[in-house]
Amino acid sequence: MRIDVFSIFPEYLAALDLSLIGKARQDGLLDVRVKDLREFTTDRHRTVDDTPYGGGAGMVMKPEPWAQALATALDPAPEGPARPTLIVPSPAGEVFTQKTAYELAGAGHLVFACGRYEGIDERVLEWAGEHFTVRPMSLGDYVLNGGEVAVLAMVEAIGRLVPGVVGNPESLVEESHSDGLLEYPVYTKPSQWRERPIPEVLLSGNHAKIARFRRDEQLRRTSERRPDLIAKLDPSTLDKADKAT
Numbered sequence: 001m002r003i004d005v006f007s008i009f010p011e012y013l014a015a016l017d018l019s020l021i022g023k024a025r026q027d028g029l030l031d032v033r034v035k036d037l038r039e040f041t042t043d044r045h046r047t048v049d050d051t052p053y054g055g056g057a058g059m060v061m062k063p064e065p066w067a068q069a070l071a072t073a074l075d076p077a078p079e080g081p082a083r084p085t086l087i088v089p090s091p092a093g094e095v096f097t098q099k100t101a102y103e104l105a106g107a108g109h110l111v112f113a114c115g116r117y118e119g120i121d122e123r124v125l126e127w128a129g130e131h132f133t134v135r136p137m138s139l140g141d142y143v144l145n146g147g148e149v150a151v152l153a154m155v156e157a158i159g160r161l162v163p164g165v166v167g168n169p170e171s172l173v174e175e176s177h178s179d180g181l182l183e184y185p186v187y188t189k190p191s192q193w194r195e196r197p198i199p200e201v202l203l204s205g206n207h208a209k210i211a212r213f214r215r216d217e218q219l220r221r222t223s224e225r226r227p228d229l230i231a232k233l234d235p236s237t238l239d240k241a242d243k244a245t
């Protein structure tokens, strides 16, 4: 998978050189290219913003640097009909979820445009629609100063699902949101810590009982912390035993 990221703060994306994503880049599983938007300006001040038409506070990102930058993500031209997906982190975007991460993990080429200030001139997204599948995307309903933090989160969530990136694919199965529920609590040695024991069933060696305990904990946690997810559950994901809970 090729991933292009454009930002006026490319050093913000240095975290993509680390850990799992960093290793996937070294192994050639992810081809991540971070570029400074200011490389695509033409004036001596490397200007990327200007005042908003219609007035209002703040500045808006100029269209031409973005068009020049995004055009480099189209080189070499996509093979066949598949168009790169342009993700624009924005509070006005669709909500990014684990389902989105799985969907995008299957894409061949993702491009991320990190907006700053009051945002990117809307005509950039209109122009980009001729060359990309454009998807404004939000991590949640809160305000950030730019898209870089969101890109770090999305690239990690997507990248780890690309085959070969995570050593043991099994570890992807029982995670929060992988089955629509929150993950169960985990414990490790010592079995007694500051007068706190671990749930006894985990020492039983009875795999069926342990599985039941973990499933019950998932349902309990999800009901307590994210009742909205329970409402969304596909009834088929609840097996007979769950229904008996």
Ligand SMILES: Nc1c(O)cccc1[N+](=O)[O-]
Residues within 6 Å of the ligand: 089, 090, 091, 137, 138, 139, 140, 141, 142, 143, 144, 145, 146, 147, 150
């Ligand atoms: N919420 C927000 C923002 O305020 C600015 C850029 C990106 C996001 N987001 O992805 O959630």
